Amino acid sequence: MNVTSHTSNHNPEDGAAHESHEAVNPWDIDAPSPQLIENPIDFLFVEHNRQRQAANILHLVADGEVNEAGVKKLIDFLETDFAVHVADEELCFFPLLLQNCPPEDNIDKLIERLADEHKKDEGTVAGMTSVLESVLAGEKLSGKVSRTVRGFAEHILQHLALENAVLLPIARARLNKKSLQALSDMMKERRI
Numbered sequence: 001m002n003v004t005s006h007t008s009n010h011n012p013e014d015g016a017a018h019e020s021h022e023a024v025n026p027w028d029i030d031a032p033s034p035q036l037i038e039n040p041i042d043f044l045f046v047e048h049n050r051q052r053q054a055a056n057i058l059h060l061v062a063d064g065e066v067n068e069a070g071v072k073k074l075i076d077f078l079e080t081d082f083a084v085h086v087a088d089e090e091l092c093f094f095p096l097l098l099q100n101c102p103p104e105d106n107i108d109k110l111i112e113r114l115a116d117e118h119k120k121d122e123g124t125v126a127g128m129t130s131v132l133e134s135v136l137a138g139e140k141l142s143g144k145v146s147r148t149v150r151g152f153a154e155h156i157l158q159h160l161a162l163e164n165a166v167l168l169p170i171a172r173a174r175l176n177k178k179s180l181q182a183l184s185d186m187m188k189e190r191r192i
């Protein structure tokens with residue numbers, strides 16, 4: 001694994017540092033950080049940063065720009081790590097929050113909304129990858145398809161912003177060591 005000193009010093013809460021890394025190549029998506037799975041909430045946070053990079057690429061594509069390596073990377077990300085992240089949340093993270101949060105957190109309504117958005121994403125990703133394949137084949141996007149691509153990018157950004165602003169802080173406050181270990185173990189199992 002190619003772990004540079006930049007990566008090993010990376011602080012997942014340091015959004016500004018991450019933004020500056022993004023600026024180097026707007027078509028890039030950072031490599032995953034499996035070493036962070038021991039700190040599963042940090043791992044989810046870093047995956048959200050990678051999703052932000054994916055949304056940036058979707059915006060470039062919607063603007064009519066093409067970068068073969070970047071679009072290929074985006075397709076791979078949507079079909080693999082993005083899908084696995086949704087499974088992490090649906091099958092491990094959300095159930096643990098529902099078990100551990102007191103009623104006054106009102107977490108059930110929020111989780112219902114986020115799970116509903118995940119369901120819609122599943123349907124959208126298949127269509128999105130075929131749009132991206134057509135871009136790789138040299139097709140120009142119609143105005144309508146561009147708007148769909150832009151809409152998906154905006155949706156990813158608002159979904160991760162809500163999870164970062166509300167869900168992750170609640171998880172940090174409510175999940176004890178045992179729950180965090182269980183979350184970490186379930187995430188590892190999914191990646192064997």
Ligand SMILES: [Fe+2]
Pocket residue numbers: 086089114118159163
């Ligand atoms: Fe989510």
Ligand SMILES: [Fe+2]
Pocket residue numbers: 044048085089160163
């Ligand atoms: Fe998420």
